[in-house]
Amino acid sequence: DPSAKPLKWAPWQARKAFQRIRADTLVGMALSNLIAIAIIFTTAATLHKAGVTDISSSTAAAKALEPVAGKLAFVIFAAGIIGTGLLAVPVLAGSAAFAVGEALHWKV
Template structure:
């Protein structure tokens, strides 16, 4: 499913772009006005996400404890630290590369056409069709679906780890649901709330934006 994110890069190459202008904009960006700085905070909030703070850290600790039963502590530490370091560096590089392509694609299609208000993913995909054709629309749609399938369990799982650790509940995907009822209840509740947002007057895009802004501001103290 992670490969679906390459659809964003493919969309950028499917539309007409002046790559010299793109390179100039990436290397020498213009300073945004005051209202745009909130988007800068949101970008940091999506890069340094709760997934890294809670789920990844907790999952690594669970895996290390499981492997410690058959390996010495020094063997676990040396091998696991190398793997975690490689995993984190590669994951952050890939996610930021995709983020750049998302920004480029949005600028080259929606923004240049004056479309600056998007409330749903479907609306964004439809807006691309007359601008970039059916091929770009299909690529963007596959990217959105792949991102959703990845993001929903990640965000719900991160929330479950965060809440469980706050209240001292048993937590871990290696546990059976009957042994971690509160943990799995948070995952289920987060999924249900996400579905209910779709039927409410709340804009999913605005909800994502402001949750990212909050993440950006609380990252340092966390």
């Protein structure tokens, strides 16, 4: 919104801003969780099909994906885990900023 100003100078815009922030947080967390669940189910299905039912580490999981992903199994597995983590960073940073502001009695 081009007419939006910092809430310090336009506190009447806070309700709309908080609705947008809440929606952004909920959508961001929902998407990151859906991607994480997709990774878990895909990995589990692939591993089960390969006969691997006892995984004790992420290294073992990536190694078990080699029949499907080949030599890039470790890279693909790592990219999925890192990508999921990166999706959650902005959402967690925003919610942490609000928590810190509230804890320090700042007007947030």
